[in-house]
Amino acid sequence: MLALSRKAKESIMIGNNIEIKILEIKGDQVKIGIEAPRSIPVHRKEIYIQIQESNREAADTKVSDKDLKNLFK
Numbered sequence: 670m671l672a673l674s675r676k677a678k679e680s681i682m683i684g685n686n687i688e689i690k691i692l693e694i695k696g697d698q699v700k701i702g703i704e705a706p707r708s709i710p711v712h713r714k715e716i717y718i719q720i721q722e723s724n725r726e727a728a729d730t731k732v733s734d735k736d737l738k739n740l741f742k
Contacts, residue, residue, distance in 0.1 A: 673681055681689040686706055693700040703711050712720065 675681060675691045677691050677694050679691055683689065687709065688702075688704040690702040690704070691699060692702050705711055
């Protein structure tokens with residue numbers, strides 16, 4: 670892990686097209702802004718984990734041939 674110190678209004682660049690900007694620091698909270706291409710999803714970690722779990726559940730779902738035939742009638 671790379672750990673960097675930044676002050677308010679300073680930024681970190683990831684590659685050529687992702688900018689992480691420190692917008693505000695209040696006590697123990699830091700407000701950040703993320704500029705990234707729309708093709709790159711940006712999620713809070715807890716949302717990312719929920720998406721991954723939902724995808725795993727969907728991939729594990731068993732569908733019978735009969736169910737598939739009924740879908741395409």
